[in-house]
Amino acid sequence: MAIIVTGASGLLGSALVRALRDEGQDVVKLVRREPRADDEAYWQPDRQEIDRAALEGARAVVHLSGASIGGRRWSAAYKRELLDSRVQSTRVLAGALAGLSAPPEVLLSASGVDFYGDTGDRVIDESQGKGDGFLSDMCEQWEGEAARAGEAGVRTVLMRSGLVLSGKGGVLGQVVPIFKIGLGAPLGSGKQYWSWISVDDWVQAALHVMKNRDVVGAVNFTSPSPVTNTRFTRALGKALRRSTMPIPVPAFALSAGLGEFARAALLPSHRIRPGKLLDSGYRFAHTSLDEALRAVL
Incomplete structure (x- = not known):
């Protein structure tokens, strides 16, 4: 009754694996090389190869694989990599699960709040439809x-994550060095909402939905307290005890420097409510951004 995890070496995957093992769970990591330990199994989605025997009888599967969205400009080739690393790997995994004689009870598959597109200052939950744009x-x-996998009878949860706050990388890993030298500033208008979640809450929310059989479909993995980019900037500066720039970085400058990544990932507004988590009884450890930043930093 192992729990299978893809992307287990990443920021979220490594934190989740630690939490599962702390609970005494047997975890098997899918790796894209020859397995070197009993807790590893082979897959290579680019070749449509996967160890189906490792999946048989698994308790749950958590799928977190995907190329990093941030940290670089998006060329046409890299946009294809972003897409293929998610779509192809999920196709191979879900297809394998659908063909098992003893499939897992649940699949938790990563996604993002970018699904909703730019929603302005409206508060939205999982009932909101798809937005526009590449992401x-x-x-x-x-x-x-x-x-x-859901069509084959596996309970499927689509984890639409916001910005995950961790002191070990992710969005903070990219921006903290800038803030530490006093160059932190709002981006664009600064009025766009950023929906965030602490890495601890992300992990505990994943464990919560894994165990809660009533939770199915899209689930927003975000704190119930989204903030504007300006508020985020001030809170991060305060947490690091650094002043921040009073003048925002203009949207045109961001676009010139970071291209489509800035326009698609930094400037849109996502004011998200984690409706299904709240309705299913999940209690957040961090509902205040200031508190979350103190905890992770």
Whole structure:
């Protein structure tokens, strides 16, 4: 009754694996090389190869694989990599699960709040439909492949994550060095909402939905307290005890420096409510951004 995890070496995967093992769970990591330990199994989604025997009888599967969205400009080739690393891997995994004689009870598959597109200052939950843009289209295709497991009877949860706050990388790993030298500043108008979640809450929310059989479909993995980018900037500066720049970085400058990544990932507004987590009884450890930043930093 192992729990299978893809992307286990990443920020979220490594934190989740630690938490599962702390609970005494047997975890098997899918790796894209020859397995070197009993807790590893082989897959290579680019070749449509996967160790189906490792999946038979598993308790749950958590799928977190995907190329990093941030940290670089998006060329046409890298956008294809972003898409393929998610869609192809999910297609291979969900197809394998659908063909098992003893499939897992649940599949938790990663996605993002980018599914909703730019929603301005409206508070939205999982009932909101798809938005526009490359990331929204990618999330739709990504989730569509995971749905194949659901069609085969596997309870499928689509984890639409916001910005995950961790002191070990992710968005903070990219921006903290800038803030530490006093160059932190709001981006664009600064009025766009950023929906965030602490890494501890992300992990505990994943464990919560894994165990709660009533939770199915899209689930927003975000704190119930989204903030504007300006508020985020001030809170991070305060947590690091650094002043921040009073003048925002203009949207045109961000676009010139970071290209489509800035326009698609930094400037859109996501004011998200984690409706299904709250309704299913999940209690957040960190509902205040200041508190969350203190905890992770």
